[in-house]
Amino acid sequence: MNELNPEYWNRRYLNNDIPWDAGAVTTPIKAIIDSLQDRDLKILVPGAGSGHEVAYLISKGFKNVTVCEWAPAAAGRLLSRVPELAKDQVLVEDFFLLNGSFDLILEQTFFCALPRNRREDYVQKVYELLVPGGALRGVLFSVEFPFDRPPFGGSRDEYLRLFSGKFEIRILETCKNSIPPRSGNELEIYFVKC
Template sequence: MPLNKAYWENRYQNNEIGWDVGSITTPLKGYIDQIQDKNLKILIPGAGNGYEVDYLLEKGFTNVYVVDLAETPLKNIQERNPDLPKEHLIQKNFFELDDTFDLILEQTFFCALNPELRKDYAAKTHSLLKPGGKIFGLLFDFPLTEAGPPFGGSKEEYLRLFSEKFTIKTLEPAYNSIKPRAGRELFFIFLPK
């Protein structure tokens, strides 16, 4: 089945969202807690129910955007955050997004894409970042599988994919993963070249 809008909407409508842990995860929370500039323009691609949005807004960030193919998770985010401007919730294909951001927060979007799109993801995230921007978040660290999503990947693959367009600041096993993902996540920070 193609991983298109109908596929993802169906997953949300039928509550087939095993990746959804109901809150922000510890590695992302820890990194966000260190960010001083609350005016940074932040994108969360394929955010799903977007608990990271809730946390960012709670911490005083004012410029948070989400892009997702599916309508249901965007509605869920809006219901929980009625003051978030509607134009910050973008229902469209990530690869069609035309804007720039200071930060891109990656959490389970990359691993849900068809692996054939990974090189395109690296190029697109690079084009969406302002000079001095960065992408950070988590990437799964388990063998690539056709049984996804989620699809796995390895540190070696990520280095190959991102090194051309990004300086790899951090790409290490997450020391503070939530229990179900312990030993299966890499925390990363990449800076566009």
């Protein structure tokens, strides 16, 4: 099965088969957003799904937020939940074909949904989309899962191997404020484009 296709993800949202949806912005992402000072940052949230972090960004005064979501059902859900977003801020398209430049890419449960053979492509695309000095921040799983479907886990060593050639690794450590179902299984990341 090719997990990286719009039909698969759209079906999951249409059937409300989204067990990863925490129902609200997660505590690590909330803390990252709360630490941001510049409300004019150009922010990309790939694979935002229901977009709890997007709603929180908007509520905190960030207006220059772009979502890249492959599933039309998820994009529709997000637009109805966050009416302050303009339709052109929610792009229903393939992340790997996206153009633009961003100061910050906020990562949560997108990387782990990609097939492992797309991970190097993800790193390259993030690098291309970020302005010089731009950052990738968020959380990545620090555990391997016994599934042949998403989520696909990972390890600190793998992330160092993938990202350290193109990014300054500022933070790559066990997340101390994960939500209970993910406690001990997440790494907070803060990678700055070299």
